[in-house]
Amino acid sequence: MTFRLQPEARSFWQKAGIRTGAVLLALALSAAFLSVNGKDPLEVFSAMFGSAFGTRYGFSETLVRTVPLLLCGLGVSLASRMQLWNVGAEGQFFMGAFAASGVALAFPELPAVVLLPLMAVAGAVAGGLWCLLPGVARAYLNTSETITTLLLNYVAINWVSYFVYGPWKDPKGFNFPLTPTFSQNAWLPVLWGRVHVGLILALAAAAILWWVLWRTRWGYEIRVIGESPSAARYADMSIVRNILLVMFTTGALAGLAGMMEVSGLIHRLQKDISPGYGYTAIIIAYLARLNPVSLVVVSFLFGGLQAGGYSVQTMGVPLATANMIQGAILFCVLGAEVLTRNRIVMRRRKEAVGA
Numbered sequence: 001m002t003f004r005l006q007p008e009a010r011s012f013w014q015k016a017g018i019r020t021g022a023v024l025l026a027l028a029l030s031a032a033f034l035s036v037n038g039k040d041p042l043e044v045f046s047a048m049f050g051s052a053f054g055t056r057y058g059f060s061e062t063l064v065r066t067v068p069l070l071l072c073g074l075g076v077s078l079a080s081r082m083q084l085w086n087v088g089a090e091g092q093f094f095m096g097a098f099a100a101s102g103v104a105l106a107f108p109e110l111p112a113v114v115l116l117p118l119m120a121v122a123g124a125v126a127g128g129l130w131c132l133l134p135g136v137a138r139a140y141l142n143t144s145e146t147i148t149t150l151l152l153n154y155v156a157i158n159w160v161s162y163f164v165y166g167p168w169k170d171p172k173g174f175n176f177p178l179t180p181t182f183s184q185n186a187w188l189p190v191l192w193g194r195v196h197v198g199l200i201l202a203l204a205a206a207a208i209l210w211w212v213l214w215r216t217r218w219g220y221e222i223r224v225i226g227e228s229p230s231a232a233r234y235a236d237m238s239i240v241r242n243i244l245l246v247m248f249t250t251g252a253l254a255g256l257a258g259m260m261e262v263s264g265l266i267h268r269l270q271k272d273i274s275p276g277y278g279y280t281a282i283i284i285a286y287l288a289r290l291n292p293v294s295l296v297v298v299s300f301l302f303g304g305l306q307a308g309g310y311s312v313q314t315m316g317v318p319l320a321t322a323n324m325i326q327g328a329i330l331f332c333v334l335g336a337e338v339l340t341r342n343r344i345v346m347r348r349r350k351e352a353v354g355a
Helices: 012-036 041-053 056-081 089-106 112-141 145-165 198-215 217-227 229-234 239-266 277-287 292-315 320-340 349-354
Strands: 002-007 190-192 342-347
Touching (some): 041 056, 041 292, 056 089, 056 277, 089 145, 112 145, 112 239, 217 229, 217 239, 277 292, 277 320, 292 320, 320 342
């Protein structure tokens, strides 16, 4: 028997069914992995779901993690719309947190109404400039932004480590790598539990990005350049300018996420401020099909997956299990995307040779 793919148009419900089946397949594979390791899959999944969505505290922790995932995912999706592969959201997140922390530590007496916007601007600009570096290389030298954004992640992480181990280290921190606690003027207002106003701002960013992509000339140019650079050149659209603008904006969103993390939750800068939000955002962006509205839903679900992953450690299940489930979902969903545009045709080998 031989197999080949034949293009075929699928309806909305067929595509939805294929993608849902892919997620269920990923969960089945994860369940098999847990069973092999002596764990009851139903018990583990129930504990993860219950801890993430079943209690007030768990639900608030899910929302807390949704904020950085959504902002970083929006940035990754914007770049991907123009066929720019930004895998450096993690580094941009760190640089945004660093710049915002610098403002908070330098001006602790400023009123919150002044200090918080300054921190937000500093975080967004730092993240944007960090992503603009590979953007310039891509625009003028045609250097692969995939490699440069990835490598800059390590530079940013070590840059933050230098400051929390060195110049900004808290003298009263018992030798831990962290800065002094910010003044309360640098804390984002809390909605309830640990959920801060960053959630509202992240949702607003998703709405604004949708409007930009589908209701503005700039968004139209982004989509045209991503789909057909030659058509964009024929229409006299500036590809270089758009590369620079898009790369700065995607980095600014990740940098803003870093600012919200240190201002809304940690209230200081420390070495491990991210469990991999920037990397997980890549998965989220592609599962959401680069749609800002879908990103809200997928970010919320992955926020729950991360929050639930921490809780099941008491059952002897390592936190890496949650990461494994994320990877399985991405692998299956991306693989299933082929079936949303094609169908598998089977032929006997003799028929294939005769044809």
